[in-house]
Structure formats: structure tokens, C-alpha cells
Amino acid sequence: MGKERLKQFSSLNLADEARREDDVQDKNNVQTQNSPLPNNQLSGGLLGWYSVISSKSLEKGKLYSFSMYNEPLILYRDKDSQPKCIKDLCPHRGSSFIGGQIVGDELICPYHGARYSSTGECTNLDRITCQHIVDSNYDNYAKKIHLYQYPAIEKNGYIYIYYNGKANTNLNDFDIKSSVEDSYIESYGFKTSEYEYEEVTVDFKCDWTRIIENHLDILHIFWVHGNTIPDKDVNRNIITSFNQKIIRDTNQIESKYNHKDKEKGEFITIKFIPPGRIVIYKGSPDTARYVQVLDHVPLAKNRARVVVRHYRKFMKNKLLTKLILFRQLQQRIFYKVFSEDYMILKTQTFNQQMGYVEKDNVKLLGEDKMVQYYWDWLQNALINDNPWQLHPTDTHTNAVHHDMPMLYPPENKTLSKRNDNNILINLIIRALIPIGLIMLLI
Ligand code: FES
Ligand SMILES: [Fe+2]
Known part of the structure; x- marks a missing residue:
């Protein structure tokens, strides 16, 4: 898989004009003895900290099943509500934990x-091995039965896991090579305590890197979402009216877009923070009224999840927000935007898997520079980490997990329908209240 991907975009060239700015930047980024990498190269790879789910989706007492790079995993909370992430494999005879239970502190x-206790030891070995009747090798066996785990932490309403493809029975055995703090948007100057937010989780049957590219790609916003995103600047007529400046350092790639024809016209900033986080905002981090955080989760070869959170400094009055159904209407926009992307991402994934998105078949524009830099990073990271080889599988061997319900349309329309019904019911109630009052007065 890694090698296949390496071929992609290998001969793509950016427009000369777009290269110039970065050539200057590259000359200034000379490698020094103290820094192992030039400061225009991302230090993180594909194995590391992923924000995989929002905190509120992980309810106490429930098992949350998902996968990373094809490997089935389970999340749950222990009795102190601390998140636990384990390989979805019982060390006795290899059953999945789907259909299992959490009772007290035990899985x-x-x-x-x-x-299994929250540290992963089996607490009722004597009964499951029937040692007094059958198994004479009890002590030996007892040493082997322990859950396979990954480090998991909760921060700012997200569950992060450290994924390296090799679950351990002892969390202390992990050699953690990247800092989870690098993913926190607070590290980039945002004060999340000043914001309210809406959030949805969306599943796509497509390659996860196609989705990341989509979110780094400013051009398609005007074209694909021009009638959906409520922003006066987003429409098909202003596609070429901004300049782009890209700043790269060891933690992030940042692309700033400015209006060409407005003095202080900063249009938007897009940051890519590896392995899977994208942050989009206007203005500077300390003044931004609105920040969008998108977390991309590589579930399986042809299946990916995105957790989208929109932070806002406006509409903070809870009563008013409720009254005008702000949350539901915002969710409706999320669902519409992702439906608009979905058809493209799915068919683009097909083209990629068929080998069409290679060499001379595609040519990037200067405006695609962010995508090119993402691909540069991705190609190196695939060589170094080769994550798809850790649990290789194909759509057939992974069928059990592919059959599990997806969290969002088009395969599963439940969530958007429920949201639409919610809006409708609330509107009817709002219409009935004044009518009822008038009737009473009459
Ligand atoms: S496979 Fe889990 S207890 Fe036997
Ligand atoms: Fe999009």
C-alpha cells in the first residue's frame, strides 16, 4: 500500500509562480546541528496521537467500537470515567468484545x-479456565491473559489515543514519540474557554487522505459548497481574488489566504497538524470569532471518520440559541456540506484505487500547494511508518466491520432525518404556542 501511494503525485509539478515563494523560504530553513529537521518539515508521522471521538460520544457503561488502520479497537470508560482503548480481541480465544458489557470497573x-480490570488483568481466571477440572497449566496461562491496550487520554471534550499499531499489555511499555499537546489548539493561541461549539461525527466510505485533501482545498469550497456555506465571501465569483502564503514548521503547515483587493482582507487560515487534525479560522487565533476543527480518523482502507467541531464566539446566549434552533440548523448545514463532498470523495477514491490518480493523469495548480505539501509529508510518513501494513486486510476480510452501521449518510440517513424531524417538531410547537394563547384569550 505504501509503495502504491508513493507513486501517486510523484511527478506532479506546481506552477512555477507558486513555487517561488517557498523556494525563498526553503533557503532560509537550513538544517542546524541542534535541530534534527529543517524547520519547514513536519516532525510527526502517521503513528501518534489521534483525536478519535468526542468525549460526549463515549458514554459510561457502553462499549464504543471503531478501528484504526484496519485494526478493530474498543473504547470505554473505567469506573473513574477515564477512557480506555483496547484491541478488540479477547486474549482467551480471540472473541470481539462487541456484545460484551461493562459492570462496575470490569469489562x-x-x-x-x-x-478484565481497568488495568487489563483478567480477574476471574479460575472460573473461565476451569482450572480445577481441566487446565493444569494455570500459572503459565495466567501470565498470558491480559488486555492489549493503547494509551488514551481525554482533553477539551476529545478522546485522544496514541496509535502505533502495536497494542501492549502494559501501557508503560509504550515508547511515545510525539507530544499530544501539539494537537491542542490552545498550543496555537486559541482560548477554547471563550467559545461555544457544535459538533458532528461523520463516516465516509472513502480513503481518509482524500478527505484531508478536501479540507485543505480552498478551491472546492466556492464551487461545491457555494450555495450552502453561509458566508458572503463564499461563492463562485471570487475564486481567484486572494493571495496564498504558506508557512511550514515542525508541527504544522499553515496556509493563509488574503483578499487581493482589500487592505486588511484576511480571508481564511488553514492549518494541518499531523497526523489528522485541520484547523480553519479567520483573523488571528486570539481574535478569531469562529474556529473549525476537523479530526480525521483512518478507520480502514476504504473507510474514514471525521469529527467536526465549530467553535464560535457569537450566539453564546443559551436561551436564544435554543429558541432559534441554532444547534440543529448548524448541524443541518454540516450534514449538507458533507453530502456535497461525499460523492466526489467516493468516486475520487475509486479513481485513486484504480491507479488513475497517478503521474500525468493529474496536474496540480499553484493553488493546490497546500495539497502538495500534505502529499510530501504523507509520502515520507508512509515510508517511515507504513501503517497500512501493520494490519493488512482487504474489504472482504474486513467485512464484519464494514457491515457495522456508519454514523452518517448517505449510507445511513438516520441522524440527518432525526435532526430534520427535531427542527420540524420545534417549529410546530413554536407556531402552536401563540395560536393557543389567542384561543385562550378569545
Ligand atoms: S474469548 Fe473471551 S472469554 Fe473466551
Ligand atoms: Fe468540502
Whole structure:
């Protein structure tokens, strides 16, 4: 897989004009003895900290099933509500924990009832091995039965896991090579305490890097979402009216877009923070009224999840927000925007998997520079980490997990329908209240 991907975009060239600015920047970024990387190269790879789900989706007492790079995993909360992430494999006979339970502090396997403590030890070995009747090798066995885990932490309403493709029975055995703080938007100057936010989680049947490219790609916003995103600047007529400046350092790639014809016309800033976070905002981090955070999760070869959060400094009055159904209407926009992207991402993934998105078949524009830099990073990261080889599988061997319900349309329209019904019911109630009052007065 890694090698296949390496071929992609290998001969793509940016327009000369677009290169010039970065050539100057590259000359200034000379590698020094103290820094292992030139400061225009991202230090993080594909294995590292991922924000995989929002905190509120991880309810206490429930098992949350997902996967990373094809590897099935389970998230749950222990009795202190701390998030736990384990490989979805019971170390007794390899059952999945889907259908299992959490009782007190223990995870119970649905197959033979093995119970595991929050540190991963099996707490009822004597009963599941029937040691007094059958198994004479109890002590040896006891040493082997332990959950396979990944480090998980909760911060700012997100669950982060450290994914390196090799679950350990002891969390202390992880050699953690990247800092989770680099993902926090607070590290970039945003004060999240000053914002309210809306959020949705969306599943796509497509390659996860196609989605990341989509969110780094400013051109398509005007074209694909021009009638949906409520922004006076987003329409098909102003596509070429801004300048782009890209800044790269060891933690992020940042692309700033400015209006060409307005003095202080900063249009938008897009940051890519590896391995899967994108932050989009206007203005500077300390003044931005609105910040969009998109987390991309590589579930499987042809399946990806995005957790989208929109922070806002406006509409903070809770009563007013409720009254005008702000949250539901915002969610409706999210769903519409992702539906607009979905068809393109799905068919583009097909083209990529068929090998069409290679060499001379595609040519990037200067405006695609952000995508090119993302690909530069991705190609190196695939060589170094080769994550798709850690749990290789194809759509057939992964069928069980592909059959599991997706969190969002087009495959599963439940969430958007529920949201639409919610809006409708609330509107009817609002219409009935004044009518009822008038009737009473009459
Ligand atoms: S497979 Fe889990 S208890 Fe047997
Ligand atoms: Fe889009």
C-alpha cells in the first residue's frame, strides 16, 4: 500500500509562480546541528496521537467500537470515567468484545465471561479456565491473559489515543514519540474557554487522505459548497481574488489566504497538524470569532471518520440559541456540506484505487500547494511508518466491520432525518404556542 501511494503525485509539478515563494523560504530553513529537521518539515508521522471521538460520544457503561488502520479497537470508560482503548480481541480465544458489557470497573467478554480490570488483568481466571477440572497449566496461562491496550487520554471534550499499531499489555511499555499537546489548539493561541461549539461525527466510505485533501482545498469550497456555506465571501465569483502564503514548521503547515483587493482582507487560515487534525479560522487565533476543527480518523482502507467541531464566539446566549434552533440548523448545514463532498470523495477514491490518480493523469495548480505539501509529508510518513501494513486486510476480510452501521449518510440517513424531524417538531410547537394563547384569550 505504501509503495502504491508513493507513486501517486510523484511527478506532479506546481506552477512555477507558486513555487517561488517557498523556494525563498526553503533557503532560509537550513538544517542546524541542534535541530534534527529543517524547520519547514513536519516532525510527526502517521503513528501518534489521534483525536478519535468526542468525549460526549463515549458514554459510561457502553462499549464504543471503531478501528484504526484496519485494526478493530474498543473504547470505554473505567469506573473513574477515564477512557480506555483496547484491541478488540479477547486474549482467551480471540472473541470481539462487541456484545460484551461493562459492570462496575470490569469489562466482560461476551464469549466465556472473562472479566478484565481497568488495568487489563483478567480477574476471574479460575472460573473461565476451569482450572480445577481441566487446565493444569494455570500459572503459565495466567501470565498470558491480559488486555492489549493503547494509551488514551481525554482533553477539551476529545478522546485522544496514541496509535502505533502495536497494542501492549502494559501501557508503560509504550515508547511515545510525539507530544499530544501539539494537537491542542490552545498550543496555537486559541482560548477554547471563550467559545461555544457544535459538533458532528461523520463516516465516509472513502480513503481518509482524500478527505484531508478536501479540507485543505480552498478551491472546492466556492464551487461545491457555494450555495450552502453561509458566508458572503463564499461563492463562485471570487475564486481567484486572494493571495496564498504558506508557512511550514515542525508541527504544522499553515496556509493563509488574503483578499487581493482589500487592505486588511484576511480571508481564511488553514492549518494541518499531523497526523489528522485541520484547523480553519479567520483573523488571528486570539481574535478569531469562529474556529473549525476537523479530526480525521483512518478507520480502514476504504473507510474514514471525521469529527467536526465549530467553535464560535457569537450566539453564546443559551436561551436564544435554543429558541432559534441554532444547534440543529448548524448541524443541518454540516450534514449538507458533507453530502456535497461525499460523492466526489467516493468516486475520487475509486479513481485513486484504480491507479488513475497517478503521474500525468493529474496536474496540480499553484493553488493546490497546500495539497502538495500534505502529499510530501504523507509520502515520507508512509515510508517511515507504513501503517497500512501493520494490519493488512482487504474489504472482504474486513467485512464484519464494514457491515457495522456508519454514523452518517448517505449510507445511513438516520441522524440527518432525526435532526430534520427535531427542527420540524420545534417549529410546530413554536407556531402552536401563540395560536393557543389567542384561543385562550378569545
Ligand atoms: S474469548 Fe473471551 S472469554 Fe473466551
Ligand atoms: Fe468540502
